[in-house]
Amino acid sequence: MTIKDLAAASGYSVGTVSRVLNGHSNVSETAHSIVMKVVEEYGFELNANAKYLKQQSGTCILVIVKGTSNELFATLVEQLQLLATDTRYPLIIDYIDEDANEVVRAIQLSKERKPLGILFLGGSNRHFRASFAQTKVPSVVVTNDAHALDFPRLSSVSTDDQVGAYQAVEHLIRAGHNNIAVLGGDRTRSDTSFLRYQGCVDAFQHNRLHFDDSWYRTGRYSFASGYRNMTDLLQIHPETTAVFAMADVIAIGAIRALWDQGKRVPYDVSVIGYDGLRISDYFLPKLSTIAQQVEALAQRSFTLLLDCVEGGLPARHETVPFSLKIGESVRSLSSLPK
Amino acid sequence: MTIKDLAAASGYSVGTVSRVLNGHSNVSETAHSIVMKVVEEYGFELNANAKYLKQQSGTCILVIVKGTSNELFATLVEQLQLLATDTRYPLIIDYIDEDANEVVRAIQLSKERKPLGILFLGGSNRHFRASFAQTKVPSVVVTNDAHALDFPRLSSVSTDDQVGAYQAVEHLIRAGHNNIAVLGGDRTRSDTSFLRYQGCVDAFQHNRLHFDDSWYRTGRYSFASGYRNMTDLLQIHPETTAVFAMADVIAIGAIRALWDQGKRVPYDVSVIGYDGLRISDYFLPKLSTIAQQVEALAQRSFTLLLDCVEGGLPARHETVPFSLKIGESVRSLSSLPK
C-alpha cells in the first residue's frame, strides 16, 4: 500500500494525495475529504524511509538520552515531552548506553532524520570535543556544562555541580563532622564526578580540613557500588562520622552497608546524597540531598534550544539552581546524642 | 557524501562500492581495500533511509518497551542486548509510554524496518486483540501471558502472576497474619494487576479467610501511590498487621507511610512486595518480595523468538519460575514480639 495505490483508489493523482497527507493548503475540500476517506479505510501510513529520504530538512527535535536506568533523565524526558506537545515539533527520543558516544550517535541519526536541533541528556566533553564539529544544527547539553568547549552552536543547561557538592560537604561540616568519607564516580572519566569532587575539595580547604584520597572511593553510580565502597572504606576509617555520596543511589547503598556494619544513619553516621530522586523522600531515613530541579532543567533547555532554532540566537550556557533538601540522614553532632 | 561521491573518489562504480559496503563476496581484494580506504578517509556512512527503503526484508529484531522508568524492563533490555550480540541480529529498541499502544507502534515500525521478529516488553491483551493481526512476523510478549489470545504467531514468556501473588499472601498468612491489606494496580485495566488480584483472592479463600474490598486499594505502580493508599487504608483499618503490595515501589511507599503513622516494619506491620527490584536488597528493611527471574525471562524470550524466526516453529507460551525472596519486612506473629 503506497500513495500510488491510494491515488488509484481515490481517483486523484499521487501529487494530490501527497499534498493532502502533508496538510498543504492548495487542495480542494472535496479532494481532501475523498482522499482522507480512502486513507482511513485502508489504515494507510506513509513510508517513513521514503519520506525522510526525500525530505532535505526535517522538522523534529532529537533527544539523545544517555542511560536507560537513570531516573533523573526519565523524568527529564517526561517533562520535555510535555513541553514539546505545546509546539509543532515532534520529539525523537533515542536512548543509548551510558558509556556510548552520544555525539557519534547524534551525527548518525541526524543524517537520517535531519532534525532542527538536538538535546543531549548527559554527555561527556571528550566526545563533544572529538566530533561535535561534524554536527550541523543547534544543540544543547542538559546536565553538563559545555561552556569550556566553546562551540558556536552548542549551548548547555546545568546545575553547578561543583557548588552543589561544596554545599553538601559544607552541610556536613556545619553539622560538626570532620571525619567525612566521599563516595563518587570516576573523576577521570566523568565530568560530573570531576566537578563534584572539586566541590568537595573546595569545601574541605575552605574549612581548613585535611582531606586525602584514603577518604575517597571511586565507583559507578549504583546501589552495589555504594555498598561495596562504603564497606571497604569503613575498614580503613572506622572513625567515619559522615559520608558525602555523589548520587542518591550511592547514598542508599552506603546506608545499607553502614547498617550491616552495625552503624545507624543518622545516629552513628550521617549521609548526604545528590540528585533528589523520588526514592529519597521514601527511603528510611529520608535522604538529605542536593536536589536537582528537573522541571527547570527541562524548561530552560527546551526554550534555549528553540531560541537558537527559531530565533537564530547564539549559544548560551545557563545554570539552573539546585536546592539543599534536608531529610533525616544527617545529624548535627552538637545536638543531643541518640 | 553518497556512494556516488565515493565511487568517483575511489575510481569504482556505485555498484562495486555498494557491494564492498555490504560485505558481498564477489569483489576483488584490491577493490575492497581501495574503497574501504576512501570510506575511512571521509568517515562515510550509508544513508539508512535509502537503505531501508530499498531493502524489502530487514534483518533486525524489534524490541518494544512499555515505560521508561521501569527497572525490571531496563534490566531485561540489558540482558537482551547481551544475548543479541551473540547472534547476527541487530536489536532495535523502541521505548514508548507506559499507556501507549504497543501493537500500533510495532506495526508502524515494522513498515519502516521490516524486522524478522518482535519482542514486546509488557503489553496489554486489549491492544493485541485489536490489531495484532496486522502484524506479519513472529512475536513474543515478555511478562504477560498471551496464551488466551491464541494468535498463531504470538508467543509469550511470563511468570505466573496469579500463583506469585498467591504465594506472597500465603507467606503472610503462614506468618500468622489475617488482617492483610492489599495495594495494587487497576485490575480492570492491567492484566498483571488482575492476575495478582486473583491470586490474592485465591489465597484468602484457600485459607478460609474473609476478604472484602475495603482491604484493597487501587493505584499506580509508584512510591507516591503506595504511600497515599497505605495512609488511607490505615484510617479505615488501623488493625492491619500485614500488607501485600503488588510492586516493590508500592511496598516502599507503603512502608514509609506506615513509618509516618508510627508503625514500624516489620515489628508492627509486615509488608511483602513483588518484582525483586535491586532496591529491595538495599532498602531498610530489606524487602521480602516475589522476585522475577529477569535473566531467565530474557533468555527464554530470546531463544523462543529465534525458534520461531529461524526454525519456523509454532508459537509457544512459557512460564518462568519466580522465587519468594525472604527479606526483613515480614515478621512472624508467632515469634517473640519486639
Add this chain to the structure above:
DNA sequence: TTGTATGCGTTATCAT
C-alpha cells in the same frame, strides 16, 4: 486546484 515527472541514496538485476 490538479497532474506529471524528476530525484532523494541505496540495492539488485542485468549485462559485460
Add this chain to the structure above:
DNA sequence: ATGATAACGCATACAA
C-alpha cells in the same frame, strides 16, 4: 569482478 540502470515510496517543481 565490475559497470550501468531500474526500482523502492515519497515530495515537489513545473506544467496545465
